[in-house]
Amino acid sequence: MDADSDVALDILITNVVCVFRTRCHLNLRKIALEGANVIYKRDVGKVLMKLRKPRITATIWSSGKIICTGATSEEEAKFGARRLARSLQKLGFQVIFTDFKVVNVLAVCNMPFEIRLPEFTKNNRPHASYEPELHPAVCYRIKSLRATLQIFSTGSITVTGILF
Amino acid sequence: MTGRVCRGCGGTDIELDAARGDAVCTGCGSVLEDNIIVSEVQFVENSGGGSSAVGQFVSLDGAGKAPTLGGGFHVSLGKESRAQTLQNGRRQIHHLGNQLQLNQHCLDTAFNFFKMAVSKHLTRGRRTAHVVAACLYLVCRTEGTPHMLLDLSDLLQVNVYVLGKTFLLLARELCINAPAIDPCLYIPRFAHLLEFGEKNHEVSMTALRLLQRMKRDWMHTGRRPSGLCGAALLVAARMHDFRRTVKEVISVVKVCESTLRKRLTEFEDTPTSQLTVDEFMKIDLEEECDPPSYTAGQRKLRLKQLEQVLSKQLEAVEGEITTYQDAIEIELENSRPKAKGALASLTKDGSVEDSTSSLCGEEDTEDEELEAAASHLNKDFYQELLGGSVPGSSEAAGVPEEGRRPPALESLLGPLPTAASLGISDSIRECISSPSHEPKDACGDGELDLSGIDDLEIDRYILNEAEARVKAELWMRENAEYLREQKEKEARIAKERELGIYKEHKPKKSCKRREPIQASTAGEAIEKMLEQKKISSKINYSVLRGLDAGGGPPGEDGPPPREHGPPPGEDTGPQGEAARPPEWTSARRLSRRKTSSRRSRPDPSTSAGKRLRPLVSTQPAKKVALGEASLPSAHSLEAERVRPTVVVVESGPVSYHAEEDAEEEDAEEEDGEPCVSALQMMGGNDYGCDGDDDDGY
Numbered sequence: 001m002d003a004d005s006d007v008a009l010d011i012l013i014t015n016v017v018c019v020f021r022t023r024c025h026l027n028l029r030k031i032a033l034e035g036a037n038v039i040y041k042r043d044v045g046k047v048l049m050k051l052r053k054p055r056i057t058a059t060i061w062s063s064g065k066i067i068c069t070g071a072t073s074e075e076e077a078k079f080g081a082r083r084l085a086r087s088l089q090k091l092g093f094q095v096i097f098t099d100f101k102v103v104n105v106l107a108v109c110n111m112p113f114e115i116r117l118p119e120f121t122k123n124n125r126p127h128a129s130y131e132p133e134l135h136p137a138v139c140y141r142i143k144s145l146r147a148t149l150q151i152f153s154t155g156s157i158t159v160t161g162i163l164f
Numbered sequence: 165m166t167g168r169v170c171r172g173c174g175g176t177d178i179e180l181d182a183a184r185g186d187a188v189c190t191g192c193g194s195v196l197e198d199n200i201i202v203s204e205v206q207f208v209e210n211s212g213g214g215s216s217a218v219g220q221f222v223s224l225d226g227a228g229k230a231p232t233l234g235g236g237f238h239v240s241l242g243k244e245s246r247a248q249t250l251q252n253g254r255r256q257i258h259h260l261g262n263q264l265q266l267n268q269h270c271l272d273t274a275f276n277f278f279k280m281a282v283s284k285h286l287t288r289g290r291r292t293a294h295v296v297a298a299c300l301y302l303v304c305r306t307e308g309t310p311h312m313l314l315d316l317s318d319l320l321q322v323n324v325y326v327l328g329k330t331f332l333l334l335a336r337e338l339c340i341n342a343p344a345i346d347p348c349l350y351i352p353r354f355a356h357l358l359e360f361g362e363k364n365h366e367v368s369m370t371a372l373r374l375l376q377r378m379k380r381d382w383m384h385t386g387r388r389p390s391g392l393c394g395a396a397l398l399v400a401a402r403m404h405d406f407r408r409t410v411k412e413v414i415s416v417v418k419v420c421e422s423t424l425r426k427r428l429t430e431f432e433d434t435p436t437s438q439l440t441v442d443e444f445m446k447i448d449l450e451e452e453c454d455p456p457s458y459t460a461g462q463r464k465l466r467l468k469q470l471e472q473v474l475s476k477q478l479e480a481v482e483g484e485i486t487t488y489q490d491a492i493e494i495e496l497e498n499s500r501p502k503a504k505g506a507l508a509s510l511t512k513d514g515s516v517e518d519s520t521s522s523l524c525g526e527e528d529t530e531d532e533e534l535e536a537a538a539s540h541l542n543k544d545f546y547q548e549l550l551g552g553s554v555p556g557s558s559e560a561a562g563v564p565e566e567g568r569r570p571p572a573l574e575s576l577l578g579p580l581p582t583a584a585s586l587g588i589s590d591s592i593r594e595c596i597s598s599p600s601h602e603p604k605d606a607c608g609d610g611e612l613d614l615s616g617i618d619d620l621e622i623d624r625y626i627l628n629e630a631e632a633r634v635k636a637e638l639w640m641r642e643n644a645e646y647l648r649e650q651k652e653k654e655a656r657i658a659k660e661r662e663l664g665i666y667k668e669h670k671p672k673k674s675c676k677r678r679e680p681i682q683a684s685t686a687g688e689a690i691e692k693m694l695e696q697k698k699i700s701s702k703i704n705y706s707v708l709r710g711l712d713a714g715g716g717p718p719g720e721d722g723p724p725p726r727e728h729g730p731p732p733g734e735d736t737g738p739q740g741e742a743a744r745p746p747e748w749t750s751a752r753r754l755s756r757r758k759t760s761s762r763r764s765r766p767d768p769s770t771s772a773g774k775r776l777r778p779l780v781s782t783q784p785a786k787k788v789a790l791g792e793a794s795l796p797s798a799h800s801l802e803a804e805r806v807r808p809t810v811v812v813v814e815s816g817p818v819s820y821h822a823e824e825d826a827e828e829e830d831a832e833e834e835d836g837e838p839c840v841s842a843l844q845m846m847g848g849n850d851y852g853c854d855g856d857d858d859d860g861y
Binding site: 032033034036040042043114115116117118121122125126129130131132133134136137152153154 | 313331332382
């Protein structure tokens with residue numbers, strides 16, 4: 001969270017993605033039938049479960065691997081993951097909460113000025129790549145930080161990445 | 165060659181003859197080497213009399229075919245995998261490049277990119293077509309040709325974003341910086357497609373100018389260049405009196421109609437759009453605009469701020485709703501007749517308050533139109549409050565008020581009565597305030613419990629049985645198609661598994677259940693059998709018939725056909741046998757032999773001969789086993805017994821075959837099984853069915 005003296009640059013974390021394992025086989029059909037907030041995608045073999053309190057969406061596979069997205073902070077992500085595991089326990093599975101790991105964090109921030117994308121790309125050659133035909137933003141990758149920034153011409157920047 | 169020693173005499177004087185390709189010792193004359201391979205240029209005479217050198221052009225990439233020494237040994241000498249990949253890629257590049265009308269230099273560059281990609285293992289796990297397209301597009305970008313990624317994806321029928329992903333990866337890995345696309349590059353191409361005829365150049369120039377103007381007005385960042393081109397060309401065409409409809413333009417430019425419209429609207433917002441055609445050609449406005457999305461964002465921000473300010477105002481003025489209502493009514497009464505002196509001043513104050521509040525309400529509903537007026541009036545209102553807090557303080561204040569009021573009145577009276585707008589403003593205020601409360605409720609309420617008691621909340625997530633059933637039914641109905649497909653697929657697989665055994669034989673021809681050959685003469689039987697077996701079309705049937713002309717009495721036809729089945733594969737020269745006296749046994753033998761000879765004539769050339777014989781010989785054994793008429797068996801046995809004796813007399817090859825067959829037959833007589841397995845071992849292609857047929861018998 002950077003705050004300059006003149007211009008307060010607010011970086012908002014909008015999404016935290018995490019994974020965890022339940023170390024037990026999950027019967028997707030049972031979850032789908034008995035869960036009130038689930039979508040069963042049989043063709044790809046997964047169940048989407050949505051929680052309201054920490055507003056998260058979880059993708060559940062039958063192998064026991066679960067991906068949790070939509071949280072707004074790391075603590076919230078862990079909280080939501082625990083809740084999810086608890087609800088699966090209530091459904092009758094022998095769930096063990098293991099291997100919790102945050103894999104991606106997405107943040108948004110706004111610049112008060114516009115950005116000229118073609119010139120920006122020219123000046124930051126190896127890192128920045130701009131394909132107006134494909135996406136309206138410049139994709140700036142920082143390898144050392146393992147981060148990707150999407151820079152739009154309006155000045156809004158989306159930062160995503162994870163540092164272990 | 166170089167001082168070799170002769171093996172025979174030990175002499176070192178060896179003569180090499182290049183013409184014959186020999187190395188001969190001059191001492192003893194023994195040939196030490198023949199068929200020496202020389203590397204000399206050979207010349208061949210053409211039909212025209214000239215001579216040309218013998219040889220092949222070999223490609224630099226090693227893509228030529230390996231020379232086949234001795235003919236036909238293509239097995240692993242062919243090409244390595246890498247060379248094949250490169251050759252395949254080259255072919256695809258040329259194919260695509262020709263469709264795009266790229267010149268040879270571009271194609272070569274693209275092939276170099278492809279080689280680099282292959283050496284960096286970037287082609288693994290990706291379709292060659294995608295990699296090839298990415299290489300070509302990279303070349304297009306570096307050369308600056310007016311080809312879009314969309315064109316390539318059209319040719320390949322692949323999603324643009326998939327191609328784009330491959331292209332980005334390639335550019336990154338090969339460290340090639342593709343220069344950014346300039347929409348100006350596309351103008352000539354699209355103009356040509358739009359067929360402006362003679363004025364093509366002028367229209368293009370106008371469109372270029374428009375584009376440059378757009379660039380300065382920040383319309384082009386983050387946008388597809390083709391959309392901008394389309395808008396520029398459309399305007400340019402109209403400027404030069406060409407009637408190009410939006411549909412024509414979008415079909416050429418490949419953008420959506422709404423995109424084009426949006427670009428046009430954005431351009432309309434720029435000050436340049438206000439210029440006339442001539443002015444535009446001459447003048448270039450100095451100021452630059454903000455990008456449209458930025459403007460839109462700013463506008464939203466401003467509106468939000470305005471709403472906040474207004475809501476504050478509303479809250480501040482909350483207590484005076486009723487007074488407003490009264491004041492409005494008074495104002496309405498007053499608006500019809502002209503305002504009189506004292507009363508007017510009173511009403512003015514009220515109406516000013518009214519107007520601001522009502523205007524506030526209207527603003528909430530219609531932002532754009534009264535936004536400026538609202539801000540203006542608000543400022544004045546505050547100024548009034550500050551400057552002349554006492555209502556009706558000074559005439560000076562009142563006059564400007566009055567001056568301003570008529571427009572306010574008009575704007576008030578134009579739409580619905582202010583009471584209505586006020587009423588709306590009330591509800592709007594409530595709406596604004598209530599959503600702020602709602603989130604707080606939802607956090608606590610929606611879950612029924614606070615964070616402490618999690619279990620109950622989670623229990624809500626679990627449906628009871630009735631709900632579960634309903635949900636299951638809903639899901640089934642929704643995914644019915646998918647389920648049906650799965651079932652069909654499983655049924656198909658199960659069926660295939662059942663028929664799997666039979667299906668293997670189906671591709672082999674003549675795999676039908678053959679009826680027993682019923683023929684009146686031996687010759688007929690032979691013919692029928694030949695037809696069924698389809699052994700060879702090179703058999704001279706007439707000769708065959710001739711051989712059987714003096715065949716045995718028809719009575720023998722019963723057994724003979726059956727015995728045709730298992731001709732003991734005795735081979736004799738057909739002609740030799742024809743000369744024999746036609747005893748019935750010998751006739752049978754003949755026919756048998758003939759059939760066997762017929763079969764085995766082509767057989768030696770193919771390997772089917774061996775197969776035939778065992779099959780053929782199994783049949784009698786099986787038939788015997790099946791316990792058909794003893795007569796045939798007796799006959800067969802007799803014949804078999806007789807045959808060996810005859811066989812001995814015959815010529816070499818015949819006896820060879822005969823001996824084998826005799827052995828086989830003897831073996832068969834004892835035990836039919838080994839022959840059956842031998843048949844199966846031999847692959848039993850055509851004759852597997854026969855085996856089955858026999859089983860059926």
